[in-house]
Amino acid sequence: MNALTQSISNMIKGSLKALSAFPASIGAAVGLALVTLIRIQLDWPVLQPWNFLLDCLQLALATGAIFSLAAITAAQSRFGNRKAFLGANLLGAGSAVVTFLVLYLFSGTSAGGTQRAALSSLIVLRVFVVIFVSLVAFILLMDRSKENDDFAESFFMTHKAFFIALIYGLVLLAGTAGIARAVQSLLYREMSGKVYGYLATLVGLLTFTIFVGYFPDFKKGSEDDRREIAQKQPRFIVILFGYIMVPIVLALTAVLLIWAGKTVLGGTEVSFVRLSAISAAYTIGGLWLHAMLARHDSGVARVYRVVYPAASIVILLFEAWALVGQLRVSGLKVTEYAFLLVWALAAAGSVLLLTRKRDPHRIIAIIVCVLAVVYVLPFVGYRDLPVYAQSKRLEKLLVGEHMLAEGKITPASAEPSLDVRIAVTDAVSYLLRADDAKLPSWFPRDLDSESEFKAKLGFEKTWPGSEVPKMYLSTNLYMPATAIDVDAYRWAVSLHDAYGKESNSVTLQGDKGLYQIDWILSGNGVPTVRIMLDGRMIVEQSMDVYLQDVVSKYPPAESFSTEAPLADMSVKLDTPEIKALLVFDSVSVNVNTESNSTDYWMSLRSIYFSENP
Structure with missing residues (x-):
């Protein structure tokens, strides 16, 4: 019991310490929690008009909370006086206000074709970049002495604070949610599910205060014994990094080196998207682990600190080769752009790790921040630069085929080569998906339609592999909503229940006797209609002839549904009786070109039936 009391007491003390050390940051976090509670409380019809305002408030307060950490740490570690501390808190609060005003007044766009404002994904990403840069600045500014700075130790201390706070938070969340569930099940069944949202928000706030309260005093001139404890890596962390994670990264290094060798011998056959994902994981994970192992003295750690940057240089040369090849094929897109930035980070990081002996990780962290900012900048960011590159690529292709002149697209007089058609389709498709991007004035916005694409460019959309014969071809007809003149018929016979059965039957009493109407399916789906009068067969007709007419008029091709008139979606029967x-309703013909087999499916809406005089 004493241990529990002591744990709770330490947690409260840590939270109070965070409030006194970083008041602007904790204040912004409290504001963020209050806005979140309001958002949880309001149901959607009431919330919708306020959604944009609350989005702006939440992003602004989150920015203020993290920016305040950096500003206060800078003031305490560089100046250490009350005036600087007060100014830093005011600057942190001001960052939240400025962010809110910028978002609310200048960043709203219409959402979903309505007049309501919303934040675009680019704006949200820019705010997250500001938060990320503020967090990195917080870590960089922890060191008070320029002569003895050590980013790696501050970097680890931040991770340690985060995971300790996370463990506390998860335990608190699990406990409070369990209690709430018990209350709901045993005492108050009408309890709103919003209670869990309230608890999660409050626990999140407490978790943040635990995270902030874990850090030692950064004030200039003061010595806090807790700093050495906070920076010390526990034994299990040393084992985890040195004897588990290092072999994993070294194994990935070996895989990438083998890939480089295969590339030299036979070229690259790996999907560029897959290569970019592996490269990003290797670069970010490798640099992160190198920083974590900066003060390890084990043999494994020393080997890793030498092998990783040297092997990265070799791997980067072949990744550059793959990137150049990809750019030649499809030009610059978001994937290639992100790959290029990660490649630049890996190259700069590897060179710094090999050439700079004292704290290279600090410069690497600054480079990461610069690249993150570049990624979301206008003109040179991930949205504008690839769109500009694809616009120029498309323009060059169209001019080369004499399809673009004086700012106007004209259809191709003769079908371009397969490579050109694939490249044009690829560039057009990318530009059409570029939301809110500035497109050339000559680029039509309706090219997503197959018919408009063919009408304006003179050929159909063509994708890689289009020249390969299709294994499966089909004809899919459907009849639109329409009125049918049935004045000449007496009965409407429904056989919808025939689905999944080999046959279905309906009987009706007419003036000439008892009729039995059967709809019979064969093995390949070609049905037969059979009509009997008082046990005597008067009609037995297969739909085979009708289906052959359908195939002749609508040849099987790629699987597209086609609207067909009543004349093509009906069969007339006429006998003396x-x-x-x-x-x-629908008719489908499916052809397997490999096995040379054909299957049919017919959805019968109704049989309109009458006796002849």
Whole structure:
């Protein structure tokens, strides 16, 4: 019991310490929690008009909370006086206000074709970059002495604070949610599910205060014994990094080196998207682990600190080769752009790790921040630069085929080569997906339509592999909503329950006797209609002839649904005894070109039936 009391007491003391050390940051976090509670409380019809305002408030307060950490740490570690501390808190609060005003007044766009404002994904990403840069600045500014700075130790201390706070938070969340669930199950069944949202928000606030309260005093001239404890890596962390994670990264290094060798011998066959994901994981994970191992003295750690940057240089040369090849094929897109930035980070990081002996990780962290900012900048960011590159690529292709002149696209007079058609389709598709990007004035915005694409460019959309014969071809017809003149018929016979059965039957009493109407399916789906009068067969007709006419008029191709008129979606029967009209909702013909087999499916809407005089 004493241990529990002591743990709670330490947690409260840590939270109070965080409030006194970083008041602006904790104040912004409290504001963020209050806005979140309001958002949870309001149901959607009431919340919708306020959604944009609350989005702006939440992002602004989150920015203020993290920016305040950096500003206060800078003031305490560089100046250490009350005036600087007060100014830093005011600057942190001001960052939240400025962010809110910028978002609310200048960043709203219409959402979903409505007049309501919303934040675009680019704006949100820019705010997250500001938060990320502020967090890195907080870590960089922890060191009070320029002569003895050590980013790696501050970097680890931040991780340690985060995971300790996370463990406390998860335990608190699990406990409070369990209590709430018990109350709901045993005492108050009408309890709102919003209670769990309230608890999660309050626990999140407490977790943040635990995270902030874990850090030692950064004030200039003061010595806090807790700093050495906070920076010390526990034994299990040393084992985890040195004997588990290092072998994993070294194994990935070996895989990438083998890939480089295969590339030299036979070229690259790996998907560029997959290569970019592996490269990003290797670069970010490798640099992160190198920083974590900066003060390890084990043999494994020393080997890793030498092998990783040297092997990265070799791997980077072949990744550059793959990137150049990809740019030649499809030009610069978001994937290639992100890959280029990660490559630049890996190259700069590897060179710094090999050439700079004292704290290279600090410069690497600054480079990461610069690249993150570049990623979201206008003109040179991930949205504008790839769009500009693809616009120029498309322009060059169209000019080369004499399809673009004087700012106007004209259809191709002759079908371009397969490579050109694939490249044009690829560039057009990318530009159409570029939301809110500035596109060339000559670029039509309706090219997503197959018909408009063919009408304006003179050929159909063409993708890689289009020249390969299709294994499966089909004809899919459907009848649109329409009125049918059935004045000449007496009965409407429904056989919808025939689905999944080999046959279905309906009987009706007419003036000439008892009729039995059967709809019979064969093995390949070609049905037969059979009509009997008082046990005597008067009609037995397969739909085979009708289906052959369908295939002749609508040849099987790629699987697209086609609207067909009533004349093509019906069959007439006429005998001395009766006349009937079979109307279909849909007709499908599926051809397997490899096995040379054909399957049919017909959805019968109704049989309109009448006796002849």
